[in-house]
Amino acid sequence: xxxxxxxxxxxxxxxxxxxxxxxxxxxxxxxxxxxxxxxxxxxxxxxxxxxxxxxxxxxxxxxxxxxxxxxxxxxxxxxxxxxxxxxxxxxxxxxxxxxxxxxxxxxxxxxxxxxxxxxxxxxxxxxxxxxxxxxxxxxxxxx
Amino acid sequence: xxxxxxxxxxxxxxxxxxxxxxxxxxxxxxxxxxxxxxxxxxxxxxxxxxxxxxxxxxxxxxxxxxxxxxxxxxxxxxxxxxxxxxxxxxxxxxxxxxxxxxxxxxxxxxxxxxxxxxxxxxxxxxxxxxxxxxxxxxxxxxxxxxxxxxxxxxxxxxxxxxxxxxxxxxxxxxxxxxxxxxxxxxxxxxxxxx
Numbered sequence: 001x002x003x004x005x006x007x008x009x010x011x012x013x014x015x016x017x018x019x020x021x022x023x024x025x026x027x028x029x030x031x032x033x034x035x036x037x038x039x040x041x042x043x044x045x046x047x048x049x050x051x052x053x054x055x056x057x058x059x060x061x062x063x064x065x066x067x068x069x070x071x072x073x074x075x076x077x078x079x080x081x082x083x084x085x086x087x088x089x090x091x092x093x094x095x096x097x098x099x100x101x102x103x104x105x106x107x108x109x110x111x112x113x114x115x116x117x118x119x120x121x122x123x124x125x126x127x128x129x130x131x132x133x134x135x136x137x138x139x140x141x142x143x
Numbered sequence: 144x145x146x147x148x149x150x151x152x153x154x155x156x157x158x159x160x161x162x163x164x165x166x167x168x169x170x171x172x173x174x175x176x177x178x179x180x181x182x183x184x185x186x187x188x189x190x191x192x193x194x195x196x197x198x199x200x201x202x203x204x205x206x207x208x209x210x211x212x213x214x215x216x217x218x219x220x221x222x223x224x225x226x227x228x229x230x231x232x233x234x235x236x237x238x239x240x241x242x243x244x245x246x247x248x249x250x251x252x253x254x255x256x257x258x259x260x261x262x263x264x265x266x267x268x269x270x271x272x273x274x275x276x277x278x279x280x281x282x283x284x285x286x287x288x289x290x291x292x293x294x295x296x297x298x299x300x301x302x303x304x305x306x307x308x309x310x311x312x313x314x315x316x317x318x319x320x321x322x323x324x325x326x327x328x329x330x331x332x333x334x335x336x337x
Contacts, residue, residue: 106174106271107271107273110171110174110175110178110271110272111178111271111272111273112177112178112179112180112181112182112185112272112283113181113272113273113274113275113278121273121275122273123273123274124271124272124273125273127315127316
């Protein structure tokens with residue numbers, strides 16, 4: 001284990017298009033087509049889960065647990081979804097996702113050169129995201 | 144109106160003291176407004192230098208007003224008449240009122256007598272802005288450069304002011320330098336004053 005608790009991060013816009021993808025470490029790495037496919041697949045599954053859920057006012061899947069990975073999902077009020085694929089049992093992923101949402105609101109949405117719903121290419125976002133993930137990694141290693 | 148009873152009533156608007164104003168506004172609100180300003184101007188131009196010029200013009204109007212206000216509020220209706228005086232006025236007083244801190248540094252250009260530089264590690268206007276690669280050396284600091292030009296021009300120091308990214312060793316992010324190139328007449332006058 002190389003200490004990489006997070007395998008990859010996805011951000012999808014409200015229509016299910018992948019606008020940001022990043023993988024950390026070598027586990028679960030995939031090519032562009034696969035990541036696009038997975039993103040829109042998750043988008044539809046999330047929508048279906050809302051309809052199928054027995055609870056009233058369900059906001060969709062927040063955590064998917066599998067044998068080899070956990071998938072934590074956070075949906076913002078505007079429908080943008082953030083999700084991380086990580087090692088099973090990784091803690092504090094909700095906090096990390098909320099923080100990434102904050103970074104998105106700051107460094108992407110306040111950037112005049114970003115076009116809404118389009119892939120994210122913002123240097124400052126990448127930079128701050130990297131710091132956040134590294135910090136998270138350090139924190140999880142020191143525990 | 145709320146709190147109106149507490150205020151002393153002035154019959155003449157000119158007798159009213161000029162309030163300090165609220166010291167700070169929301170950074171997010173500013174960032175969104177500034178982002179809109181850039182986006183709007185982007186739709187009005189077809190090249191980057193034109194966009195730079197438009198941002199500078201927007202800043203110029205701010206600078207002209209800021210000078211008027213600060214001379215009254217901070218300087219007792221006087222303004223600086225000497226070159227170094229006005230530069231330090233911009234570097235400290237103007238910066239403090241607009242950005243809540245003095246600028247990181249004020250230097251004299253080494254190559255030319257008429258050039259001065261105000262440098263800022265992370266200017267407030269650029270806090271959330273990443274310039275796309277295809278826009279080359281464009282810097283939204285052009286707006287700040289416009290403010291500086293507005294202040295200087297209206298104080299009687301015409302100058303050409305531009306904003307540039309300057310890479311810093313050991314830092315991922317370049318800093319922004321506001322380059323001020325004074326008009327010839329300013330330097331002549333300065334030499335005469337001794």
